[in-house]
Amino acid sequence: MTPLSPTPRSTLTRKKDRGRTDRAELYAVLDEGLVCHLGLVLDGSPVVLPTGYGRDGETLYLHGSTGSPSMRAAATEIDICVTVTLLDAVVYSRSVNDHSMNYRSAVVHGRARALSGDEKWHGLRVLTDHLAPGSWEHAREVSAKEFAAVSVLALDLAEASVKVRDAGALDHPDDVEADAAWAGVLPIRMSFGEPDTDPKCSVPVPAHVVERVGPSTKLPR
């Protein structure tokens, strides 16, 4: 795999020790998140919107409606920025100033293109497999009318950076010596709860839904 090779936009300017150059780490963050935050410039102002996405290889697929001004703008091959953030812990330090968070974040810069035909079908499948694995096979397939009303964008992962903080409290030695306040890590956990079946549905909860349920520290969020 090609390592992440930074452009000026994707070069970390601070906390460089938190930067990762392994493409597998980029994929891991993107595959674990559930929504991204899509940033673009609309009428001269920055706009940041939560958006569904999915990844296949070196392509990030973004989901939208053809009626959304942001998605319509993003489809005109303007610069966009897509960020996925996973929160892992609150880090308590002996000093207020050294409090922090453990997190993993991926930032992708580029220009997206609107898909059509087979590419769009593939993108829809990737988006579905990301949000609800198993649903593509289980649920009623997308009709021609539905297909026309949805927009799927593709963004290349060439220009991306990954940042990770995965450490305990990093206090000044004087504060460690003083031992006057609690220091440690409070993990943040994401999990799926019990499925709540629609009252008009008599189909039992399928295995692909059941298997997502349960406590875990490593679940999509």
Add this chain to the structure above:
Amino acid sequence: MTPLSPTPRSTLTRKKDRGRTDRAELYAVLDEGLVCHLGLVLDGSPVVLPTGYGRDGETLYLHGSTGSPSMRAAATEIDICVTVTLLDAVVYSRSVNDHSMNYRSAVVHGRARALSGDEKWHGLRVLTDHLAPGSWEHAREVSAKEFAAVSVLALDLAEASVKVRDAGALDHPDDVEADAAWAGVLPIRMSFGEPDTDPKCSVPVPAHVVERVGPSTKLPR
């Protein structure tokens, strides 16, 4: 409380039924999130970065280092967009196309200003109380040197919108009638795990940390 009165930027263009005009809903989303996504334009390109924040009244405080180009740019009173998203559930529908998510999101537009003096102290306290309630009283206070090295921005909440999806599967009547695929809601839960004390720390885990632990469907995320 003044209701949320949309400007062109903060007017929802689609799924307007998901828009809320109650300022209390804006506060609730902002108070429950743990990080925001800060969007701005840097060298002509949109940039979206996860950022710590806190709210007090009608002011959103943003946390940064004086060494961060994005925070330095944000402090020059350029347009920024701050988005906080809470994910509540994956919504499974009888059709692939009607799959969705339940979520609450807040989008704030405006220009931030860098704080100094007493206002900056107050902002730091709000940021700390948001990330780690109780730490302001418990941990070693911020020194003059630390105070100088951090940057705190204030953003007015005047121009904001809130969007909420909180519903089950919304399938076409034909799909409901066919009853051929499972439909329902898979809740997403966020909770704090067991605190992991720093090996060099002999201070017991304080109550303000212990009380965050445990399963919950309504915890900061």
